Amino acid sequence: MINDTAKILSEGFDIDQSVVEYVLKHQEIVESKFFKEIDSLKEFNQYKVIEGMQRAKLNSTHFSWTTGYGYDDVGREKVEEVYSNIFRTEDALVRPTIASGTHAINLVLSGILFPGDELVYITGAPYDTLQKVIGSKGGMKGTLIDYGVKYKELELTEKKKIDLKRIPEFVSSDTKMVALQRSTGYSDRNAFTVEELAEAMAVVKSINPDIICMVDNCYGEFMEITEPSEHGADIMAGSLIKNPGGGLALTGGYIVGTSELIEYVANRATAPGIGKECGLTFGMTRNVLQGLFLAPHIVTESLKGSLLLASIYESLGFKTVPKLGDKRSDIIQGIEFRSEERLVKFCQGIQSASPVDSYFAPIPGEMPGYESEVIMAAGAFVQGSSIELSADGPVREPFYAYYQGGLTYEHCKLGIMKSLNNLYVNNLVELD
Ligand SMILES: Cc1ncc(COP(=O)(O)O)c(C=O)c1O
Secondary structure, eight states: OHHHHHHIIIIIOOOOOOHHHHHHHHHHHHHHHHHHHHHHHHHHHHHHHHHHHHHHHHOOOOOOOOOOOOOTHHHHHHHHHHHHHHHHHHHHETTTTTSSSHHHHHHHHHHOOTTTTTEEESSSSSOHHHHHHHTTSSOOOTTTTTTTOOOOOOOTTTTOOGGGGGGGHHHOTTTTTTEEEOOOOOOOSSOOOOOHHHHHHHHHHHHOOEEEEEEHHHHHHHHSOOOGGGTOEEEEEEETTSGTTTTTOOOOOOEEHHHHHHHHHHHHOOOOOGGGGGGOOOOOOHHHHHHHHHHHHHHHHHHHHHHHHHHHHTTTTOOEOTTTTTTOOOSSSEEESSSSHHHHHHHHHHHTTSSTTTTOOOOOOOTTTTTEEEEEOOOOOSSSSSSSSSEEEEESTTOEEEEEOSSSSSHHHHHHHHHHHHHTTTTTTTOO
């Protein structure tokens, strides 16, 4: 069997034998060191999700849907109840009409912040697309700053941690909202753990308990046994084509939080007076819930892939974020490639391992919402789904590739082999 697998890898996918052996050697290292703990995380979160579904008394009638305004869509209501059960919040807004994570976060910010209100990001500059939403970059029309929201950003410490000591300089009792980004984004820091976020939110609340703490939870869901909403976050948002959609949600975003804040956000998403009562689900409740059911498993499959990748590129001498042994709180693995050519070849290698569009080679290009050119490899069943095996990066110094996803560990492994092979045969890395 082992020989047959090695054969299909080298012959079916044209991977050099030395690359196959190199990856398998690292697989042994990460398996023995990390996989047992990852399986425990998976098990806990699987039960947490099932418990949330049972508590909501989910039944098969909830998979049907309505038309038009979408009044009395019991499936939609059930999805939102299940989300608030799992994230331990009072309420939730989970909709296929939320186009992306950026859209979900934009709804939170623009639904809650009014002219004259102050927003402070305490985790440094947010992800590229959010800078455009806020208006701190890009000069777009209709940004938060255009609407008169005041904005400040607290830089991270030299060690790339939240600067707890300086929070009181940046956040005052008049601040309306403090935002925290859990995941790495396009930066070179580790994701903040739930514990680190909780500590920072406690400092904020000690300044004024009424300050709203908002967490961009993209890529963090099910990476730990609790979520930031269980530790002080008043509202959180994320994308269904990332972790919580489990690869089955075709689109959508979620927002979870207190009833009052969800009401504000729902009034922005539809209209004041309509709020959560309208909005079609387009027959997607089954996919959204089945994806959520699978999410704890899939998140850990992709986590295993990230560890394998980190082990390999660390031993090849590249800087990795996070490092192999670091505590993780998102599914992203960053590798600093130090050259555009390596970044591009790596992403092309990932794409060539895809079940869909494997014969396309991605090249850098402009993307809506991004300042620099971006390269994106995602031969996915769902367009742009980054819980499926994918890699991307802005084409700028020091040429980080951000690798994430993989619905199965086996697929992660194939992507890792194909991308390493692409670097190896083009003499861009030497195997030690
Ligand atoms: C931390 C973070 N927040 C928000 C987003 C935006 O998500 P989307 O691409 O779904 O708009 C991303 C995207 O990668 C991200 O990394």
